[in-house]
Amino acid sequence: MLLNRIASLASESKWVSLAPVEPLPETRHDMEPIEIRAQLRDWIVEHAKAKPGAADLNDQTPLLETGLLSSLDIVEFVLFIEELRGEEVDTDEIEPEVFTSIDTLVEGFFANAA
Amino acid sequence: MESSDELAVRLTNLSREQFWNVYEEFEWPEALDPERYQMQAELCSLYGTELWEDMTEEQRKRLSLYEIGNFFSLTLQGERPLVAGLSDRLYSKKVSSEATEYLHHFIDEENKHMIMFGIFLNKYLGKVYPEKKISLGREYGKGEEEVAFFCKVLVVEELGDYYNVKMMLDDSIEPIVKRINWVHHRDESRHLGFGRRHLTELAEHWLPQWSDETKKGFSDWLGQYVRSSWADFYNPTMYKDAGLEKPYDVRKMALAHPATAEHRAKASKKLLNIFLRLGLLEALPAM
Ligand SMILES: [Fe+2]
Numbered sequence A: 001m002l003l004n005r006i007a008s009l010a011s012e013s014k015w016v017s018l019a020p021v022e023p024l025p026e027t028r029h030d031m032e033p034i035e036i037r038a039q040l041r042d043w044i045v046e047h048a049k050a051k052p053g054a055a056d057l058n059d060q061t062p063l064l065e066t067g068l069l070s071s072l073d074i075v076e077f078v079l080f081i082e083e084l085r086g087e088e089v090d091t092d093e094i095e096p097e098v099f100t101s102i103d104t105l106v107e108g109f110f111a112n113a114a
Numbered sequence B: 001m002e003s004s005d006e007l008a009v010r011l012t013n014l015s016r017e018q019f020w021n022v023y024e025e026f027e028w029p030e031a032l033d034p035e036r037y038q039m040q041a042e043l044c045s046l047y048g049t050e051l052w053e054d055m056t057e058e059q060r061k062r063l064s065l066y067e068i069g070n071f072f073s074l075t076l077q078g079e080r081p082l083v084a085g086l087s088d089r090l091y092s093k094k095v096s097s098e099a100t101e102y103l104h105h106f107i108d109e110e111n112k113h114m115i116m117f118g119i120f121l122n123k124y125l126g127k128v129y130p131e132k133k134i135s136l137g138r139e140y141g142k143g144e145e146e147v148a149f150f151c152k153v154l155v156v157e158e159l160g161d162y163y164n165v166k167m168m169l170d171d172s173i174e175p176i177v178k179r180i181n182w183v184h185h186r187d188e189s190r191h192l193g194f195g196r197r198h199l200t201e202l203a204e205h206w207l208p209q210w211s212d213e214t215k216k217g218f219s220d221w222l223g224q225y226v227r228s229s230w231a232d233f234y235n236p237t238m239y240k241d242a243g244l245e246k247p248y249d250v251r252k253m254a255l256a257h258p259a260t261a262e263h264r265a266k267a268s269k270k271l272l273n274i275f276l277r278l279g280l281l282e283a284l285p286a287m
């Protein structure tokens, strides 16, 4: 089949590798909960910096009602979470409530680390 | 000028004349030809970047398979809420009876497109790329939801059509891909005609009733919506499937690269000009 043929072609050739733009912590799976929280907080503050309240963000701050996270931020944020935990997110299986606060995010996406 | 109801009647007649059967329209090859590009090189999301320059021809062709997979998946994923929203408007006061008649064809054609993309994706990639969107709901002012819905329709259809038109004329790519793009464009040219006209009427009706604050809020949202629609073209899972290392960094690099920004600006020009002309966008958003 084609996919196999392409895969075998590809495995013979060298991979292009990119210099990392901003290296993330190496040990994604066994990252400390405190580090995960800090990374999530930094991302939200960075993306919501123009919005009121971003500077006072804590782990219980409601992210949706305050507008710190909007629908249009979610895809980018989900991809950041995937990168952080080293595993894809199946959005069919998650409820919007998981985006309530940093606490619920850690519980919903990083259950092993929490 | 033709009224929007006259346009709906004319488009209905055209859809009936060109009525097609998705199960008879295509001869699906057993496998795609790995010697060919599946998606036109210039349309691949890394085209113009240093990473693309460093890739071998084989690697580029391999990427082009997942690029066409991502593009067809994005189109299919965009058609799902489109069909839901159009169905919602059938026989309602939101549209005329002539428009309802045409929406039956619009929905029928979009349903066939989803079948067509679904067959391609399952047969040659073994999957449809999922969307990462989660709907959080939002509060709308009067008329905003209606205008926003038809703006979203125009975004998915105008951007998609830019790609369709490029690929439907390209003999170098895989023939079945060329054909799908051609079949899609044939229906889309009617959808776009209806969508542009309908959105124009909605904008003319609602914009004078909106406060400056509402207009500004809508314009900001729309600019962001176009940007986030573009970001979906740089799918890390697609890069991973193509065998590229550090797929999340590849996405960030590609999105930030001036060559891809130039491509996005060019491909969205028509769409953004419509929004500007109607007053839905107050300024051109950064790409
Ligand atoms: Fe379509």
Ligand SMILES: [Fe+2]
Binding pocket: B110, B157, B187, B188, B191
């Ligand atoms: Fe369409």
